[in-house]
Amino acid sequence: xxxxxxxxxxEALDPYSARVTAVFETVGPAxxxxxxxxxxxxxxxxxxxxxxxxxxxxxxxxxxxxxxxxKASLIDGRRFAAQIIGDDPATDxxxxxLAATGLPHAVFGSSRALRVGQLVVAIGNPLGFQATVTxxxxxxxxxxxxxxxxxLIESVIQTDAPLNPGNSGGPLVDGAGRVVGVNTxxxxxxxxxxxxxxxxTAVDVTAALMRDGRVRRARLGLAGQTTMLDxxxxxxxxxxxxxxxxxxxxxxxxxxxAGVRQGDLILExxxxxxxxxxxxxxxxxxEAAGKDLPMKLLRQAKIETLTVRPDxxx
Numbered sequence: 001x002x003x004x005x006x007x008x009x010x011e012a013l014d015p016y017s018a019r020v021t022a023v024f025e026t027v028g029p030a031x032x033x034x035x036x037x038x039x040x041x042x043x044x045x046x047x048x049x050x051x052x053x054x055x056x057x058x059x060x061x062x063x064x065x066x067x068x069x070x071k072a073s074l075i076d077g078r079r080f081a082a083q084i085i086g087d088d089p090a091t092d093x094x095x096x097x098l099a100a101t102g103l104p105h106a107v108f109g110s111s112r113a114l115r116v117g118q119l120v121v122a123i124g125n126p127l128g129f130q131a132t133v134t135x136x137x138x139x140x141x142x143x144x145x146x147x148x149x150x151x152l153i154e155s156v157i158q159t160d161a162p163l164n165p166g167n168s169g170g171p172l173v174d175g176a177g178r179v180v181g182v183n184t185x186x187x188x189x190x191x192x193x194x195x196x197x198x199x200x201t202a203v204d205v206t207a208a209l210m211r212d213g214r215v216r217r218a219r220l221g222l223a224g225q226t227t228m229l230d231x232x233x234x235x236x237x238x239x240x241x242x243x244x245x246x247x248x249x250x251x252x253x254x255x256x257x258a259g260v261r262q263g264d265l266i267l268e269x270x271x272x273x274x275x276x277x278x279x280x281x282x283x284x285x286x287e288a289a290g291k292d293l294p295m296k297l298l299r300q301a302k303i304e305t306l307t308v309r310p311d312x313x314x
Contacts, residue, residue, distance in 0.1 A: 086209030109178025111198030126166025136161030221253010
């Protein structure tokens with residue numbers, strides 16, 4: 001007796017599944033596979049997300065760093081050459097442009113509006129003809145992550161949405177289908193630890209890369225390291241922490257011109273307390289370049305205040 005197979009009815013999805021499916025159907029077509037080839041013939045792969053119909057897309061800097069040629073593939077099979085508009089290793093972000101128009105594109109949301117426990121969906125395109133989707137929640141906000149060039153990236157989103165190999169540079173999306181982050185890293189030996197650069201940071205970096213091809217920051221021209229202060233000294237200085245930045249070298253830059261010397265301990269810069277090298281990096285924004293700013297130092301047990309005019313970085 002032959003079996004009679006009826007066409008299966010399309011069952012209604014539960015609310016969670018319906019939300020994740022809707023997010024993928026909204027953003028998935030804008031997620032691309034990126035293949036980068038270096039001058040030595042070697043290359044890497046990653047993902048990216050198109051944010052404008054004329055082909056601008058956002059990805060990780062480490063995906064395209066040192067690439068001589070870059071190609072991008074959409075999930076519908078179309079392939080395009082990609083031009084690197086600019087990259088910023090300090091935030092692990094890069095902007096590319098595809099040689100095409102009228103492309104599907106995603107909409108940016110706001111990472112400032114995220115809440116711990118909120119649903120997020122990570123989308124990647126590791127193979128070029130299919131997208132991968134994982135869902136989870138925002139595990140923590142305001143994390144810090146070390147960029148490939150050593151700078152500290154602030155306001156990083158931690159999520160338990162697993163990242164698959166090749167998903168670096170793909171979007172982290174909220175339940176309304178808005179991009180709230182750019183997936184950048186995972187901790188290989190830990191479970192449930194994945195990170196994304198907040199889209200608010202990415203928007204600022206993207207604007208600078210599209211305008212100048214790079215993100216300009218200020219620099220002091222010194223080498224320093226975070227060092228512990230003697231507990232009695234820290235109390236005498238009424239510091240909020242027991243560390244400061246020890247100047248290891250200050251030659252040929254703004255710091256030397258201002259009178260900063262090797263062995264000085266930097267306590268404050270631009271009116272803000274300095275406890276680590278990362279604090280200095282955070283304060284050396286583009287706006288600080290060319291401005292006369294105070295720097296409070298401890299030199300041979302005496303407090304000194306110098307005026308420093310940081311140089312523009314490039």
